[in-house]
Amino acid sequence: MAANDAFRSIDELELAHQRVLIRVDFDVPLDENGQVANDRKLRAALPTLFKALKDGARVVLATHLGAEGDPTPSLVPVAERLAELLGQEVYLPDECVGDAARKVVSDLREGQLCLLENLRFESGETQNDESFARKLLGLCDVYVGEAFGCAHLTQASLVTLPRLAKERAIGYRFKAELANLSRVTQGTQKPFVGILGGAKLSKAQPMLEAMMSRCSCILVGGGVASTLLAARGVDMKDSAVEKDQLALARNVLTRARNYNIDLVLPVDVMVGRDARASEAQGVSVGSIPDGSGAFDIGPRTLDAYRARLGDAKLALWRGALGVCENPVFAGGTHGLQHALAEAAAFGIVTGDSVSDATTSELESKIGFVSTGGVASLVFIEGKKLPGASALSG
Numbered sequence: 001m002a003a004n005d006a007f008r009s010i011d012e013l014e015l016a017h018q019r020v021l022i023r024v025d026f027d028v029p030l031d032e033n034g035q036v037a038n039d040r041k042l043r044a045a046l047p048t049l050f051k052a053l054k055d056g057a058r059v060v061l062a063t064h065l066g067a068e069g070d071p072t073p074s075l076v077p078v079a080e081r082l083a084e085l086l087g088q089e090v091y092l093p094d095e096c097v098g099d100a101a102r103k104v105v106s107d108l109r110e111g112q113l114c115l116l117e118n119l120r121f122e123s124g125e126t127q128n129d130e131s132f133a134r135k136l137l138g139l140c141d142v143y144v145g146e147a148f149g150c151a152h153l154t155q156a157s158l159v160t161l162p163r164l165a166k167e168r169a170i171g172y173r174f175k176a177e178l179a180n181l182s183r184v185t186q187g188t189q190k191p192f193v194g195i196l197g198g199a200k201l202s203k204a205q206p207m208l209e210a211m212m213s214r215c216s217c218i219l220v221g222g223g224v225a226s227t228l229l230a231a232r233g234v235d236m237k238d239s240a241v242e243k244d245q246l247a248l249a250r251n252v253l254t255r256a257r258n259y260n261i262d263l264v265l266p267v268d269v270m271v272g273r274d275a276r277a278s279e280a281q282g283v284s285v286g287s288i289p290d291g292s293g294a295f296d297i298g299p300r301t302l303d304a305y306r307a308r309l310g311d312a313k314l315a316l317w318r319g320a321l322g323v324c325e326n327p328v329f330a331g332g333t334h335g336l337q338h339a340l341a342e343a344a345a346f347g348i349v350t351g352d353s354v355s356d357a358t359t360s361e362l363e364s365k366i367g368f369v370s371t372g373g374v375a376s377l378v379f380i381e382g383k384k385l386p387g388a389s390a391l392s393g
Contacts, residue, residue, distance in 0.1 A: 004178050006392040008169040010048060010144050016056040019105060021140035022048065022171065023157050025147035025371065026063040026078050026115075034073075036081040038356050041149070044371045046085060048146050048171035049113070053086075058108040060139055062096065062157050063147070064119040072120045079115045090115050096122060097135040105139045125156050133160035146171035148178070151387030152375040158387040170391055173371070178388070180348055180368040181379050187214045189314035193345065195305075195336065197222035198319030198353070201245050201252075207318045208252065210380050216312075217262035219305045221297045221321025221332055225266050228253060232265075234286050238274070238293035264308065268298030270322065270329055280328040296322025297332035305336055312345035315367075318377070320353040333357060341365035350376040 013020075024045050031037040052059045066073045075092060083090040091107075091114035093100040104114050116139075119125040124132025133156040143165035145151075150158055151174075162168045170178075183189060194211035198204045201224045211218050220228060223240040230241045231249030242249075256263040270280040271292040282298040283289070297305070309315060317340070321332040337358060340347040347366040349355055355369050363369045370376045378385060 004175060004182075007175070007178075009175060010051060010169050010171050013142055013144075013167060013169050015052055015142065017110060018057050018141045019060060019108070019139065020052050020057040020142045020144060021060045021062060021136065021161075021165075022052065022144040023147045023150075023161070024061050024063045025149040026061075026075070026082075027065050027149070028078065030073065030077060035077050039081055039085065040356060041371050042078070042082055042085055044173045045146050045171070048144065048173060049086065051172070052144070053088075053111050053113060056110040057142075058105070058110060059113040060105055060108075061113065061115045062119060062136065063115075064125065064150075064155075066118070066120055068120065068126055072118055075115055075118050082115065086113070088113070093117060096125075097132070097139070101139060119155075119157055128154050128156050128160055130156070130160050130164075132156045133164060136161050137164050140165065141167065143168040144171050145169070145387065145391040146174050147387065148174045149371050149373045149375050151372075151385040152378045154386045159390045162390045168391055174388075174391075176368070177370060177372050177376070177379075181350075181370065181372070181376055183314060183346065184210075184214065184316055184348060184380050185382060189346065191216040191312050192314045192316070193308060193312040194218040195315060195317035195321075195340075196220050196224060196319055197317075197321040197333070198351070199223040199240060201227045201242055201249055204319055205248065205252075206381060207377055210377075211316065212252075212256065212259075212261050212263075215261075215316070217264055217308060219264050219308055219336075221266065221301075222319055224319065225297070225321075226294055228263075229265055229285060235288070236294060237288040237290060239269075239288065239295070240275075240293065264305070266294075266297045266301040267304065268300045269294035270296035270298055270331065272328065275323045275326060275329065277326070277328060295326070296324075296329040299331075302332055302335045302339075306339040309336075309339055309343040309345055312343065315340055315343070315345045315347045316380075317347065317349045317354055318351040320357070324353065324357055330357075337362055337366070350380075 194215035324330040
């Protein structure tokens with residue numbers, strides 16, 4: 001992946017009087033009432049939006065919302081929350097291209113902003129259709145890429161549109177993601193500690209492989225730890241063990257041992273009847289009561305993990321260490337967040353479960369909390385990001 005100097009920054013563009021299309025990643029979760037449940041991605045884009053508005057641009061935002069194949073939601077709740085964050089009106093046409101969109105964009109004055117309706121309304125977006133990209137091109141003079149979290153996708157607004165645009169650059173968040181995730185790929189800060197959680201070893205394996213090739217030690221929690229402990233022969237009772245992945249887990253343990261990788265597993269856990277339990281108790285690994293399962297790391301493990309962070313210069317964290325949606329199983333994740341914030345190490349947090357649980361106060365002390373999702377993992381693995389390549393040069 002190209003370094004930051006391969007990209008033009010928004011600071012290098014003349015924005016005044018221009019129609020500036022900023023491709024953002026506002027694919028945010030909605031609650032049961034259809035309102036924005038977590039606005040982290042919106043807040044991450046604010047510095048770039050304020051820059052363009054202050055410079056007198058006519059700002060056009062484009063994003064998708066919702067999973068492909070599911071019913072396509074409107075961006076109305078996103079526009080409402082964004083207006084609150086910006087402190088000004090966000091105009092929202094009822095389509096992303098077409099007469100209504102052209103009318104709203106043409107009516108924008110300098111320092112005003114509109115949000116095009118959900119790009120998922122048009123099949124040409126996911127099909128990376130050039131004719132659709134050209135319709136979006138007709139709405140802008142300048143293109144700014146700010147959707148790092150979508151950079152692993154090959155879609156019209158992310159790949160074809162920036163290549164068609166005469167002027168293109170990256171926004172502040174995109175630049176920050178590249179700069180901070182590059183700390184991981186460069187691997188020059190040692191000791192480098194990995195923290196890996198999540199529900200399933202099968203899903204965590206790509207990040208585990210990346211950590212095993214770079215980290216001095218890896219602190220493991222969540223269902224990933226349960227499966228690895230089961231592969232060691234520990235009776236995990238009703239814990240979330242991937243029984244069909246035990247062969248993979250044994251292979252991981254063998255390779256870690258053969259290559260002197262310090263793969264650190266819990267010595268105690270918080271157990272309950274199930275993940276929704278209202279009470280939990282701490283027990284040693286191997287002493288889980290019948291009818292119970294492990295759904296968080298225990299206090300002795302947290303202390304041990306905290307000590308491992310003490311000498312680290314860099315830490316990479318992906319995946320919760322327990323079922324942190326349930327407060328009784330959130331102690332490990334929250335405790336290690338505070339430990340990382342207090343440590344001298346520069347921390348990089350990726351993945352939605354931990355990122356969404358990180359307060360803004362902790363974020364400033366930890367180091368960098370990515371909003372990159374899958375794209376951050378692809379970047380760390382050293383694979384190509386189509387949406388980044390299209391913005392370079």
